[in-house]
Amino acid sequence: MPAIRMIERLGGLAIDWLLALGNFVLFLGSAALYAVLPPYKVRLTIRQIRIIGAESLFLILLIGGFTGMVLGLQGYNTLRRFGSEGALGTVVALVLVRELGPVLAALMVAARAGSAMAAELGSMQATEQVDALTVMAINPIQYLVSPRLLAGVISLPLLTSIFDVVGILGGYVIGVELMGAPGSSYMNGIAQNLTGHDVMSGVCKALVFGLIVMWTCCYKGYHAERMATGVSEATTEAVVLSSVLILAWDYFLTSVLL
Amino acid sequence: MDSAENRKGAAIEVRDLCRSFGRQRVLDGVDLDCPRAQITTIVGPSGCGKTVLLKHINLLLRPDSGRIMVDGTDVTRLGGRALDGVREKFGMLFQANALFDSMSVFENVAFPLVEKTRLSRGEIADRVHETLGAVGLQGMERKYPSELSGGMQKRAALARALVRRPRILMLDEPTTGLDPARTGSIHALVRSTQERFGLSVVMVSHDVPAVFEISDRVAFMHQGKIRLYGRPEEVRGAGDEVFDRFLAGRASGDESELSAAG
Ligand SMILES: Nc1ncnc2c1ncn2[C@@H]1O[C@H](COP(=O)(O)OP(=O)(O)OP(=O)(O)O)[C@@H](O)[C@H]1O
Numbered sequence A: 001m002p003a004i005r006m007i008e009r010l011g012g013l014a015i016d017w018l019l020a021l022g023n024f025v026l027f028l029g030s031a032a033l034y035a036v037l038p039p040y041k042v043r044l045t046i047r048q049i050r051i052i053g054a055e056s057l058f059l060i061l062l063i064g065g066f067t068g069m070v071l072g073l074q075g076y077n078t079l080r081r082f083g084s085e086g087a088l089g090t091v092v093a094l095v096l097v098r099e100l101g102p103v104l105a106a107l108m109v110a111a112r113a114g115s116a117m118a119a120e121l122g123s124m125q126a127t128e129q130v131d132a133l134t135v136m137a138i139n140p141i142q143y144l145v146s147p148r149l150l151a152g153v154i155s156l157p158l159l160t161s162i163f164d165v166v167g168i169l170g171g172y173v174i175g176v177e178l179m180g181a182p183g184s185s186y187m188n189g190i191a192q193n194l195t196g197h198d199v200m201s202g203v204c205k206a207l208v209f210g211l212i213v214m215w216t217c218c219y220k221g222y223h224a225e226r227m228a229t230g231v232s233e234a235t236t237e238a239v240v241l242s243s244v245l246i247l248a249w250d251y252f253l254t255s256v257l258l
Numbered sequence B: 001m002d003s004a005e006n007r008k009g010a011a012i013e014v015r016d017l018c019r020s021f022g023r024q025r026v027l028d029g030v031d032l033d034c035p036r037a038q039i040t041t042i043v044g045p046s047g048c049g050k051t052v053l054l055k056h057i058n059l060l061l062r063p064d065s066g067r068i069m070v071d072g073t074d075v076t077r078l079g080g081r082a083l084d085g086v087r088e089k090f091g092m093l094f095q096a097n098a099l100f101d102s103m104s105v106f107e108n109v110a111f112p113l114v115e116k117t118r119l120s121r122g123e124i125a126d127r128v129h130e131t132l133g134a135v136g137l138q139g140m141e142r143k144y145p146s147e148l149s150g151g152m153q154k155r156a157a158l159a160r161a162l163v164r165r166p167r168i169l170m171l172d173e174p175t176t177g178l179d180p181a182r183t184g185s186i187h188a189l190v191r192s193t194q195e196r197f198g199l200s201v202v203m204v205s206h207d208v209p210a211v212f213e214i215s216d217r218v219a220f221m222h223q224g225k226i227r228l229y230g231r232p233e234e235v236r237g238a239g240d241e242v243f244d245r246f247l248a249g250r251a252s253g254d255e256s257e258l259s260a261a262g
C-alpha cells in the first residue's frame, strides 16, 4: 500500500520536525535558566562580549558608514524630486534606527561571530571537550551557552547604536557635504522627529536579534554531528537559519512595535 | 585513604549492561567488577565497545538496560545534583584527549581545580606544577594543546584527570601512541598514583601484554561481552582460543581479522 507508506513517512517527518523544534526551544529555555542561576560566569561573559562585541566593531563601523552613505545618496535624489531635501536627516535616521541598524548589525554578527561560535562549539563536541566538561560535573550549557547568550543580548544593542550613529554621520557626509542638502535641517530634523519610541523599538529589535543569533548559532554548533563535515554543515546552517529568523522576526516585531 | 573507602567491595559493578546504536548491539550484557583500590584493565579488539562501556560507567551514555553501581549505590537513573555528586569522584582520560584547545596546558590542568575547588591560586599553581612534573611535562605550561605532540597531549590529559585526586580514575588508552619507554613510565605513574592515593582505576588499553604487569584484574571484552575476567595470570592461562588469538595478533601487530569478527 504505497499510499499508507507515504502517509507514514509524512507523519514521521512531521514528528521529527516537531521534536527538533521542541529541542530548539528547550535549549533556549535551559540556557536562559542557567544564565540566571549561580554560579555566575562573569568572566566568561565578558570574554564573549569582547569576541562578539569588540571584535565586530570594525566591521560594524564599515558597514554602518557605507549604509549611511548610500542612504544619503538615494535619499537626497528621491527627496529632491519632491523638493524636500530638508527631510533627509529624518529619513536617514528613521530608516537606520528603526530598521536597518538592528537588522544589518545582527546579520553582521551572525556572519562573523555567530558562525565562529557554531564552528567552535561544533568542534568542541566532535573532540569530546563537551563530554569532558560533563564528566567534571560542569554543566556545558551553563559554561558554554549561557555566557554567549548573555553576551549577545548585551552586545547587539550597543553595536546597533554605534551602527546607527556612524550611519547618520555617513548620510550627512554624502547628503550634505557632497550633494548639498541643507546641513542645519539635517541635524535639526533628527532632533525634532526622532522620538524615544523610535529608539526603543530599535533597541528592542537589537535585544531580540542578539538572542536569536546566539541561540541559533549555539544550538547548531552544540548539536553538530561529531565529525569535520558535521562542523562545517552546522556553521552554514547556523548562519542561514539565524539570517532567516532575523528577517522573519523583524517583520513580526515591526508590526507589533509600529 | 580512609578505611570506609578502603573496605572490601567493588568501586564499580556493572550488571547485565546492554546498549544498542541503531541496529548495532554494542554492549550485549556486560558484567564487570572493578574492585576498590585496584587497577582493572579492559582489553579487546578495536571496535568491541570498550570506549562505549567506559562512557556508560562515567554516566556520559545511558544504557538500554542493566545497572551500574558506584561504591555500592545504583547510579543508573541518577540525575541532577546526585549525579554531579557521583561525578565528583571521577577523573577521566578520553581516548582522544579532549583537552580544551582554547586553553594552555597549565589552564587545562588547573581547570578542574579552578572550577570545582576552593583552593587558592598559589595552591592551584603548586598542584598543577607537581602533577605536570609527575607526567614529565614540566616546562610545557604555556604551550597550547595544538603545539604538543600526540604523546604529550596524552600526558597533559592524564595530568588533568589526576589533578583533583579523584577516587575513581578512568583511562581510555593512556599509552596509545607513546614509545615503549614512555609507556613504561606512564604505567609506573598510574601504579604509583594508585598506590599513593588508594585509587580505583579502570583502564582501557591496547598495550598487551605489557599492561598486565600493573593490572590487578583484567577483563577481555569481545563482541559486546566480557569474555574473560580475572587476575592477569588467570586470564592468560585460561586457554581461551579467542583471547590467545587476540594476544598473538597484538604481538604481530595484526588485529584486522579479530576486529572484523568483533
Ligand atoms: N555515538 C555512537 N553512535 C553510534 N555508534 C557508536 C557510537 N559510539 C560508538 N559506536 C559504535 O560502537 C562500537 C564500539 O565502539 P567503541 O568506541 O566502544 O570501540 P572501542 O572498543 O573503544 O575501539 P577502539 O579500541 O578502537 O577505541 C563501534 O562499532 C562504533 O561504531
Ligand SMILES: [Mg+2]
Residues within 6 Å of the ligand: B050, B051, B052, B095, B172
Ligand atoms: Mg576506544
